[in-house]
Amino acid sequence: MIHRLIGGFAAVLLLLAACGEASTPPAGSGPSPTETAADFPVTIETSSGSVRIDERPTRIVSLSPTATEMLFAIGAGDQVAAVDDQSNYPDDAPMTKLSGYEPNVEAIASYEPDLVVYATEPGDLGSSLEGLGITTLFQPAAATLKDVYGQIEQLGLATGNADRARQLVDRMKSDIESITDGVGKARGLTFYHELDDTYYSVTSSTFIGQLYSLVGLENIADEAKGAGGGYPQLSAEYIIQADPDLIFLADTKCCGQSARTVAKRPGWDRMTAVRDGNVIPLDDDVASRWGPRVVDYLRRIAAAVERVEQGMAA
């Protein structure tokens, strides 16, 4: 019983906690940008082989909330027939009861998809769908921003929206650049990113951890490198002693955490971030996906950093 639970928990961590680690192979080895939007068939090179798409897909099923966000952001929204039960953004995504974690091949096939995009491979989903003659595109958790751009461009090619995809990537790049340029780097500010209310966190080797590095923040969880494969569970007394300048809560939805509940935890009320009001609630979903909203997430981090720096100057 207990062992099953531990196994299950590890799986849940991998699935829900966040995005991939730097060690995972990049999702796409770069689609060829010479392809024009209307040109089909296209062949897309992925880490797991090449995928050939004969016609512009019009009945896409997305089992990945991140892929759903990407598809709608590149203007492929009206080609999407169904999305999984976690794809809650954008609002007009056709959410169904399909599950990306426990996929039911028959239920997926009933939507008669001409392309299935998925992010977790719980067994033989890909080969089962291929066996039914359904084209699939596997886009696992991104390890770097480069992976994110690669996946967006892949989806652009696959859906005949390559130009829009390239524009989106360019816009993301320039937005991220202007955000990170605007933040005074390397001020030695520290932060703690919370995944749940038992103090699971992320190290800088994870995708999320890298975002914080972009604005020059130091991660208190890096002391626990090696433990938990990038997602260590920290000791409460260590967090209190490390006394980070900023606390980011990625457990506002899952676990109902807020600045108020954090302040009520034993021993936390004296922490700098709590006293100075620098406990920043995040949207769990945004902070665990690697889609276009990464830019909003980064903007929120930068704003929080700016606020701390102004407080210090005052």
Place this chain on the structure above:
Amino acid sequence: MTRGTRALLLGVAVLLVSVLLGLLVGPVRIAPGDALGWLVSFGHRPSGMSLQQAAILADLRLPRVIVAGLVGAALSASGAAYQAVFRNPLADPYLLGAAAGAGLGATVAVAFGPATAFEITVPLAAFLGALAGVGLAYGLGRSSLGGRSATSLILGGIAVASFLTAVQTFIQQQRSETLRQVYSWILGRLGTAGWDDARVAVPSVVIAVATLWLVRRLLDVIEVGDLEAESLGLNVGRLRLVVVVAASLATAAAVSVAGLIGFVGIIVPHTVRLLTGTSYRRVLPFSVLFGAAFLILVDLVARTAIAPAEIPIGVLTAFLGAPFFVLALRRSGRRIA
């Protein structure tokens, strides 16, 4: 001083040393002299100690050690008592559906309760779920499965546990966004233990452990056999009910503050038997003392071995407990049970 008294004093000493170690050692370095000074002056901060260190001792380590001790004592005593009344060396505190009931209760609270009140609703639901699980198993064992024998109760427990687990899995499958919260809760969470948890656990654990302690002599009688015990004038059914109620109360309280921590309820009583003999006059008190000390020490390893990260406590109880148990078994050369 009799041999029994000396042994008991030794057990108390082991527990006290564990408590001290639990307080003095942690991921954050606090000078042992300062920490001792803080302790003997009842929380008066010595000059060398920072406010933060005092807060870590008072708000984190002390309640965590107390909760670990209470949970260890509760699980070990319940396990020992269950092994007696069910005459089954593999009986553990979760035998009669307490774990499945607690799991379902916690899942329902996470899936349908308000997210802002999880810290209150989840432990409460787990507590009630554990009691309900055992209640159902007991009722089923008595009414449908032919009487009050140990076997019928165990079978009732198996049926109830399977059913409740199925319901829990269904709810989780329907609402996969609750998975993370449910698992992290079920897996044991001494890492967040505070005074609130200690306050919740103390009454049930004290009442239950005291009850089991009082009936420890009768456990020796019932272990011989239902008929033999009846012939000696013991009301077997009533004793079994008292033990089940007390052990369930202790287990429910332990589960509600610490999640499911496996192995303690089996390994501690058996190790105690190897050390002190099989009479429950000694097995029960020593299970309480050693159970508390064991979980405090295991938790100490959990929070320091890979500091500042933690190891899930449920992983460690078996990892550290099993070799120790084998060692005790080899050295004693005795047969178990």
